[in-house]
Amino acid sequence: MTELVKKLENIGFTTYESKVFIALMKGYNLTAAEVAERSGVPRTSVYEILKSFAEKGYCNEIETPTKLRYEIIDPQIIEGKLENEFNNRHKKQLTELKTSFEQMKPMFNPFIDGLGEPDVQVLRGFNKFRVVKFIELLQKAEKEVLIMNRLEGHISPELDDTAKSFYKKGGVVKSLYESSTNFKFEKDNKWYDVTKKDFVNLLEGFSAQGEQIKLLDKVPINMTIFDRKIVFFSLVDYTTPKNNRTDLIVRNPEYADFLCEMFDVYWKRAETLDSYKSKNNL
Structure with missing residues (x-):
């Protein structure tokens, strides 16, 4: 009884309404006094609830020579x-x-009046907003995107429409990936632990879509540089839960250019996908 009352409450009934409803369901052609007795609801409240139920079409109100009687209609x-x-x-x-x-x-005005976009934006927590901001930056990119990335979590090989659009307008994407398989891979609508062969197949798929790829044993930081003007950092700390992680967006061409030079150093040092395949007999 208590469990059923809770369920009715969950769909919008009050406690008293739930008890009256159950009493009507169990009985047949009842007076308000009988409903009150069976439900344990005060009679004054029962009258109001029965009137409401009749108006909503949950029960019939039957007028007899002496009293009004109530009967529940078909539960279906x-x-x-x-x-x-x-x-x-x-x-x-x-x-x-x-x-x-x-x-x-x-x-909505995310900027201080008259100052435009801030030089530095901080994104905290594990939420969709950071993904939205990344996609927004990719949509605005015109020529070049440089990515330094340690894959983690769940990775799909499908290229989204935003990236496709960027390639179509002649955009260049160069990516340095950490040669780690600490993530899951989507295949036939299921998620699997990644083998080195899966890792190579995934990157070859990215490459076929237009991405230039090289590999590092260890990526120093997750970052993306858009058109040598804007840098998107993911400050990954594995001792910190994902919901407490922080991302930074820095809009400063000089700083972005400095990081591009650093990227180029790592790019020259990194191995090609073919070299990785040969080293791992793939």
């Missing part, structure tokens, strides 16, 4: 009514969500 019909109510409410909420945010988006 009530379930259908509630499902339609939930769907309609959900659709309305989604509509309100979209229209209200469309009105609010023009109000």
